[in-house]
Amino acid sequence: MNQKQREKPGYWNWLPAAFALAGVIVFIFATYGPPASSSGFVSTLKGLWSSIAPGYAQSHAHYRMIPGPGSWLFTFVLGMAMGGFIGGRTFSKPVRDLPPVWRNRFGDSAARRYAATFVGGFMILFASRLAGGCTLGLFISGSTQLAWSGLYFGVLIFGFAMLTARLVYGGVAKEEK
Amino acid sequence: MIAKLMLGLFSGIAFGFVIQRVGATDPNRMARAHLMRDADIPRFMLAAVALSALGLFGLQAAGVGRTMVLPISLVATGLAAAIFGIGWGLCGYCPGTTWAAVGEGRLDAVFALVGGLAGAVVFAHLHERLIPLLYDPTNLGQLTVTDAVGSHALALVVVLISLCAGIYLIGRIWKNDTATD
Numbered sequence: 001m002n003q004k005q006r007e008k009p010g011y012w013n014w015l016p017a018a019f020a021l022a023g024v025i026v027f028i029f030a031t032y033g034p035p036a037s038s039s040g041f042v043s044t045l046k047g048l049w050s051s052i053a054p055g056y057a058q059s060h061a062h063y064r065m066i067p068g069p070g071s072w073l074f075t076f077v078l079g080m081a082m083g084g085f086i087g088g089r090t091f092s093k094p095v096r097d098l099p100p101v102w103r104n105r106f107g108d109s110a111a112r113r114y115a116a117t118f119v120g121g122f123m124i125l126f127a128s129r130l131a132g133g134c135t136l137g138l139f140i141s142g143s144t145q146l147a148w149s150g151l152y153f154g155v156l157i158f159g160f161a162m163l164t165a166r167l168v169y170g171g172v173a174k175e176e177k
Numbered sequence: 178m179i180a181k182l183m184l185g186l187f188s189g190i191a192f193g194f195v196i197q198r199v200g201a202t203d204p205n206r207m208a209r210a211h212l213m214r215d216a217d218i219p220r221f222m223l224a225a226v227a228l229s230a231l232g233l234f235g236l237q238a239a240g241v242g243r244t245m246v247l248p249i250s251l252v253a254t255g256l257a258a259a260i261f262g263i264g265w266g267l268c269g270y271c272p273g274t275t276w277a278a279v280g281e282g283r284l285d286a287v288f289a290l291v292g293g294l295a296g297a298v299v300f301a302h303l304h305e306r307l308i309p310l311l312y313d314p315t316n317l318g319q320l321t322v323t324d325a326v327g328s329h330a331l332a333l334v335v336v337l338i339s340l341c342a343g344i345y346l347i348g349r350i351w352k353n354d355t356a357t358d
Contacts, residue, residue, distance in 0.1 A: 010198075014221035017199035021221070022228030024191045029233050031184050033243035035192070037273035041297040061308075062301035070178075072185035077276045079189020084277030086190065087197030097284040099205035099269065101212075114288040117204075120268025121275060121292030122299075124261050128272055129300035130307065131257035132247045135271040138254075140222070142247055143340075144229040146322040146332045149249035153258045154226075158219070160262020165211035168267055 010092045025144065032072050034145065036137030038128035040077030042066040047074070062129065105169050193277035202278040204269025204285065211266050216351035220344050227340040234333050246319040253312035 012020070028035040042062065047069035049057040057063035067073060088095060098113050106112055128134035131153055133141065139157065142150015199221050200206040209215035236242040265271055270278060270289045278286035300307070322332035 011200045011217075012195075012198045014199060014217040015224060017195060018221050018224035018228055020195045021192070021199075021225040022232055024188060024195060025225065025229040026232035026236060027191075028188050029229075029244070030236055030242040032181070032188070034245050035188070037276065038293075038297070040276070041272065041293055042301065045294060045297055045301070060301055060304060062304035070182070072181050075182045075185035076189040076192075077273075079186040079191075080193035080273060080276035081189075081280035082186070083190040083193020083195075084197050084202055084280030085193075085282075086280075087194045087202075087277070088281035091197070095203075095281055095283050096205075099203070099208060099285075101205050101208045110284075113285050117268040117270065117285045117289040118292035118295075120264040121270065121289035122296035123264025123267070124270070124272055124289075125293035125296035126300045127257040127259075127261035127264065127296075129297055129304075130311065131250075131254050131261070134261070134273065135222075135265075136273045138247060140226055140229070143226045143336065144233050145244050145246050146230065146329075146336050147246040147249070148317075148320045148322065148325075149247045149254055151322075151336075152249055153254055153261075156255060156258030157262040157265060160259050161211045161266035162213070162262075164263045164266025165208055169208065169212060 025140065029144075034137065034141035035076070036073060036133055036141060037077055037080065038125060038134035038137055039066050039073045041125055042129070043069055043071055043074040044077070101169060189276075192273070193280060196274060196277055197281055202274045202281055202283070202286075204278075204283075207265075207269035207274075210351075211269075213351045214353065216347050216353040219347050219351070223340045223344050223347070227337050227344075230333060230336055230340075234329075237329075246321055248319050249317050250312045251315040251317065253308075253315070256311060 025035060043066055046057045046063050046066065049063065050068065097110060098108065102113055124134065128137070131138055135157070139150050139154035143154055196202055199217070201218055201221070206215050206218055210218040233242070233244070237244070268289050270286060272293060275286050275290045275293060279290050322336055323329045326332050326335060
């Protein structure tokens with residue numbers, strides 16, 4: 001196959017997709033308020049705590065400031081999973097559990113990949129809760145509101161992610177197929 | 178109440194579908210974006226912010242909707258961004274995309290989601306200790322660009338120009354060269 005040929009099976013072009021996402025974001029500002037997704041993790045946990053250790057969530061400030069699963073924040077992340085499901089089911093390209101760029105660097109071990117995504121997931125949520133929001137709840141929501149917090153967070157997360165990707169993948173990204 | 182929950186669900190479905198369709202739930206494309214080899218994901222993100230800012234300006238002019246600006250803490254927001262960026266660069270997921278990627282059927286995203294729940298548990302447990310230590314001392318408040326330039330419209334123009342410059346530079350500097358998978 002011609003390597004120069006860019007192959008994007010059914011992916012939307014970035015600009016129309018940005019219009020679509022902005023439409024959703026403005027709809028959310030109009031009908032709810034600033035969109036957020038890391039708060040949905042806390043809502044989920046609040047629901048889990050109420051069934052396994054009632055009282056734990058109420059004794060911790062972080063859970064008191066976020067509503068439980070009966071909230072917009074929770075149905076939003078649930079909806080995201082459903083939207084991803086619908087998107088995936090109607091997409092020509094099957095998903096892979098090991099990204100090709102990862103496999104070229106670290107081989108076929110699924111356990112290694114899963115360990116890395118667990119650690120990465122831990123870090124992004126720990127950090128989001130410290131900052132008060134994530135890519136959506138702080139960078140996108142904040143910058144849309146012209147907030148310095150969102151712009152500051154956005155510049156730094158891109159910078160650190162780019163540095164980290166260079167360290168993680170080294171030079172092998174060049175030879176990926 | 179039910180209407181609010183349905184609005185959340187509907188908004189989430191639309192959001193999850195769009196980010197799946199642009200490829201933001203694919204950690205391979207996210208890694209390539211971070212390696213400066215796929216310009217579409219970062220341009221998509223910046224353009225979405227620019228268009229949303231424009232749309233929100235319209236909403237505010239019409240007196241519709243609700244805004245809530247998060248404060249900026251130089252230390253906490255900066256440190257959190259560093260930790261977040263390292264985690265994002267490592268796994269290729271951010272909190273929102275993990276949910277959509279789990280729905281899409283990506284098994285590595287399930288581990289990112291469970292890791293995320295664990296990270297939120299640990300932070301929530303330490304909230305009372307970490308917020309006074311890291312967040313409060315350098316909390317500058319709910320500052321916006323409007324506070325710096327004096328006018329909401331001018332602030333919007335400044336942010337839009339910066340985002341457009343970012344989009345242009347990414348288009349020039351990122352390679353965007355090979356097949357995405």
